[in-house]
Amino acid sequence: MQLYVDGVGLWAPGLAGWSASREILAGRELYRETALERPAPTILPPTERRRSGNTVLLAVQSAQEAIEHAAVNPRDAASVFASSSGDMEIVHDLCTALAQPERLVSPTRFHNSVHNAAAGYWSIATGSQQVSTSLSCYDTTFAAGLIESAAQVAGEYRPVLFVAYDWPPPPPLHAKRPLSAAFSVGMMLSPKQSEHSIAALKIETAILCAGQINIMADAGMEILRCGNPAARALPLLAAIARHQSAIVTLEYLDGNCLQVGVTPCI
């Protein structure tokens, strides 16, 4: 399967946007971990932006940046939203409320608790009635989301916005699912090359193989990669940012890997 990356979005501590992070990812500038800026994606209406939880904002931030770089009309793009855990702040709120004798659940919190909440807000903000899939594969959610996205691009021959994101759970859940930092990545994927294409990705039909996964040379970014399932994207993003051909090996299930060939587009 061959697909083209027409736009990238990124939001993480020290990586506030793809444009601002390319040189860091390519190893040409030093990575400095800074406090995460609260994402505030302008594509959401102001009231929605105020009311939305961190997880939705994080996902939509990278989705918006990716689609803007690609100059794609968001109404035309299908979407895949991949998150290991979804919105754990809402899980915390709901389970806290349900542990009280009155068990008073907020209806808004409840409907925002669905795993496809970010995808729902994205489709409402953009007006896109295209296919939208939300999924999880625990720590290997990024690779799983890439497989689903690539299959939609190649199988349906249509542009797909792929977003992977996880926001660290609040205590006490954090002790049971200790993500170290927030991370989101968006990739606008297209079946054919255009003037906006940054890189071509190639995924073999024999999709899973044994192999040695790529890690980040920079110690700070390696901590980030290990600390959030969405940040498993970092070696792939680094390969795209370096603008050189590479094969990136991503961790998948049972010690198997997903290999992605990266070729820069002029």
Next chain:
Amino acid sequence: MKPLLLSAFTATNALGRGNAATFNALRGRQSGLRPCLLPFADLDTHVGEVAGLDEVSLPPHLAHYDCRNNRLAYLGLQHDGFLQAVAAARERYGAGRIAVILGTSTSGILQTETAYRQRDPVTGALPEWYDYRYTHNIFSSGDFVRHILQLTGPAYVISTACSSSAKVFASAQRLMALGLCDAAVVGGVDSLCATTLYGFSSLELVARGPCRPADANREGISIGEAAGYALLERPESGSRGNALALLGCGESSDAYHMSSPHPEGAGALLAMQRALTSAGLDPGDIDYINLHGTASKANDAVEDRAVSHLFGNDTPCGSTKGWTGHTLGAAGITEAVIACLCIERGLIPGSINTSEVDPAFMSRVVLENKEQMVARVLSNSFGFGGNNCSLVFGVSR
């Protein structure tokens, strides 16, 4: 799309364990809905509970997955020769060439609810026994099932609320069409928990009595739980078994509201149109529509608009949620299996609990069972976030 065979399929829900229990209840018009007596929910409502989950025990080597949702996932695998069919497929294709794509909405959140009632009074910490990864995480059921079935192909869990386990068919179909796998186990599991019971109640969407889909006086949904699976293979694979097939898939988004359907049913209509196009069929080719039919005021009215727009008032349609309740993330697979049983055994189930069809409805909602040949069924699943999926099942030629 090219048709894909369902070489094995099975359903477990409030009607019982395995396909025969479900079909016999459909034919005998016996609802599985009962007053809610669950220890974790003090609500005046009816639920579609699967009996005996407390007695189910997981294999010792996978005991860390133990929770209501995975017990139901495990129980659901034990019927209709499903384990044997998957074992045979594993021999034919190899474990790495079979995908596992499941759907769920709340996974094992009941574990987290229980853990939150046992927080340390001083530190607030969750109890030692609580394991997030293997029980509550959305991937838990998919991970558990692939271990039980010893499959190592591509796997993930789709969670798009009540369309989750319908969309698994579309995803698996794409993986198979591209040659990323040779077969796929699809399905879904969702189990009763306080989150959904109190959550839907807070939205005033839950009926007190058994739900009455399409009824003029419908009052809301009854929540149920279920597990179901299908083994998908290519027709040329030479597998034996029945020739029931997935003929088409259609997916869409409402782009309207998180918990209310598009008022004109635009997303629902798009999903049904895309499913028919994908199957290469016209509306007149469909013999029966298994509606999403939750019995909520809004869903049924909007779905009626979309269905009557596309099918007029010719095609018999009905909801089976009066039998099973709304099994949320497992509704897609539950009703996919029901669609296949109706084709295999020739039945159009008329909605139960419904005494008078809403006079505003324009589609042909049927209230009586009819035993007749059924060649093709369209099955609808619509979820929160405006996420829609329609599937077409039929006999492959």
